[in-house]
Amino acid sequence: MVPGYPAQPVSQAPGYPPQQAQMDAVSQQFSNMGVGSNAQEYQIALLSGKPVMAALDEQPPVIKLPPNATCVPSPNAICPPQHKRSTLNAVPKTDKLLKKTKLPFGLVITPFKTQDPGEEPIPIVSEIVRCRRCRTYINPFVQFVEGGRRWKCNMCSLSNDVPLQFDYDSATQTQKNRWIRPDLNYSVVEFIAPLEYMVRPPMPPVYVFIIDVSYASVQLGAPGVIGKTILSALDRIPNVDNRAKVAFIAVDASLHFFQVRPNSTEPQQLVISDLEEIFLPSPTDLLLNLHECREGIECLLSRMESMFKSNHSVGNALSPAIQAAQKMLGTLGGKIVVLQASLPTIGEGKIEPRPEGKDLGTPRESELLRPQNNWYKSLAADCSRIQIAFDTVFIGQQPMDVATVSCLAHYTGGSVFHYPSFMATRKPEVERFTHEFSNHLAAHVGLEAVLRIRASKGLRMASYYGNFFLRSLDLLALPNVTPNHSYAVDVEIDETITSPMVYFQTALLHTSSTGERRIRVSTLALPTTENIHTVFHHADQIAIASLMSKKAVDRAVEAKLEDARDALQYKTLEIIGAFKTECTQSSSGATTQLQIPRALQLLPFLTLASLKHTSLRSGNNIPPALRVASINNILTLPAEQGVQPYTVARMYSLHDLPPQAGYADENTGIIELPPRLGLSADILSPYGVFLLHNGCDSFLWIGRDASPALCKSLLDVQDVRMIPNGVIAFPDFSNGADSPAQGFELNFQVNGIMRRLNQLCHNLWKPVTYICKEDGDPMLRMTMTQWLSEDMDTSAPSYQQFLNQLRDKINRGNF
């Protein structure tokens, strides 16, 4: 018996293996009943007026598992949606039924999620038990049979022997209670992998920084800021057992290596300008042990700025630098961080500048989103095999062909960062870079990882979306697994499913940054159904929107942007049309109202927001670099953050904040947020102040007639006319204290709200705050109004118009 568990609606007493016959009978009854036949869930929403924004923060539809679905009644057996989210929480039994609903079936998986505040750590299990045939890891959904001597695999139904150590501890010679094992209680567990799961000793964290120091980069002041940022992050780089290694290569028309002898404080610069054949200038002391060479590294990084201050070299030998880094890492593997501010012009991976202007907004635009040559792509594939990953950081606005160079990160599980308005003299931009980049370096990455998704019989993983290299049909190779990166997969139903439940198990084998080989396993169980209503009413709109936008951006790169937008709209139309013909009385003929299950009420709005998002937006004013970076974000963000705030921004009014907003809740310590507003310009009143936050940027909209008291409390300014327009470093007058400074309550609350909003994005971003005044810079106002997804703009209709279009097309049967 597990102490502390709340009462479970299970008839069976805990502590005993469930009886198979009873289990079957119950599930039979269950499937006859149809999942979730209670009336509340059949609510149908009418699509008109404003989208119900509150639905964005709702939990996904309940996964209604039959009683006795698990072998132990544990509240943790249901897989948390943050780890793995299915688009359908009731799975149709046949492909025919799935096709009838038109709903996309797939998973959005975040296998390497970090621990949120207030969340329990993932339990760790030291012995691994797996099914002999299908290699499924033991999980809460297996059944014990033959009096508990064998366990029946929930994927392939094979009976396996229960290992002795389940009930008996041979070390202490005592009986054990198998029912408290974490792997039978928790859907997400981490196994410590024994030797069989290693091909070599676990690798240390290794980072090679390739820093652009050409003229373009020096002009922005990038080398100095990069040096300082890495210097400040040195203590945060995961280095538990002092094994972490770093190396630095500065790149202009030649390669600058830095040699530091152990215990010497003086770094030596070795320059190679003959780039015909790449060789390392010294066999040793280039790849530096972070602990032993600490002083030398610090000295080197602090001199980064002065060393290249007067560099006028204009070339960029990125590809020779990568080849050198590859040689340096050799068999060790590791991460290469590429920081670029100009176009690579030297070596095999030389990139020709592409004229961009005239192709924007035309069908040829997608060409600019694709890599120009295959060099970077095939290099990334080769590197993925030797466990080398890339992160690419693009700084400044010089043409850099982000589409080509970011392939490095795309195929090795890395990240892409893009700072178009970076300049060392702009404080908020420098702060943003420093915060985001040092957080990224401090992240506890997983190394030499592979990810496999297993599913019940009859289900097949069709195609995958995200940053990885697909090594075989069901194995994603991730030389580095970045925390909180998500991977999406399309699932196909190959054969009719007969069982009352289906299972998906994700296993991520990785080396943790502390040097341990581990397997993180998460198991998701979903009920199956033959009832089309059940499928519709248990669809998860956030997961659907996330999967659809990932597929759309993938299509935008592979085919055309226009095709991607059409496909996205058409899919939405099909889903609403299918619901109308299959599940409502007015199955044919015209209706004045659009009906949709309550679970999907936001789908048209989310589609519209995706169409208006930078990644897919039509028009000729989005530079390809920006587009590629946002496409990459869409592909890697988990469903929750990808949809909200990255696609659908959050907006709050600050002039009428509830008193407790922005303050930490006394019990949970979580900062409370004010009620969110709809994304429409109608509510922007001239006397108000509003905050719009999309994860990477935040906009403070200040009305023309905002009261002086408001301005004073928010920004310490006497009058609204004295507030500057544009980027500001948002002040914190309380200096990080727990209570507001006298007279600056609003400032304190807003700082609290912003902190909470960043926390909701796992602190991935440090948004720059733009002050956007009602009567201020029209360009800035336009940038902000792009995020008001309910309104009409040049790229897409307003929400109401969009609904009318959908209704007319459905009434005409035109889909």
Next chain:
Amino acid sequence: MSLTAFLYILALIMAGVLLFGAVYFVIMLTDLECDYINPIDLANNLNTYVMPEMAAQLFLFVTFLLVGEWMSMLLNLPLVGWNVVKVINARQFYDATEVFRTLPKHKRENFVKVAFYLVCFFYYLYSMIITLVNESTTPDHQHVSF
């Protein structure tokens, strides 16, 4: 033996080799599907044979054109056209990062190639026999043996 007959003997041998090549491609792609080989090795392996295969096929096409064997030339024309289009669009090579996405297409293409080379093989065999028989029955030939 005339030039034409010699050409058909050569073509027969080449068609045989190409047929083997196409079968090898199919086997490799099937191996990839069954996870016996990883996509990087597959791409490296197959890409070395892509251009030689195209060159061999183009060579046959050109020689048929020069000798004036119109039927054989026409038989080869579609594949030459297909290859030229692929080379122009730079799509002829296998891409390790995309190969799973395009796997069904690659397999279909190679099955068609197997069938094509098989047809070619028997057509060349037939043509070779016809040419040799014609040669041995022409008076001209008798004159030589005389």
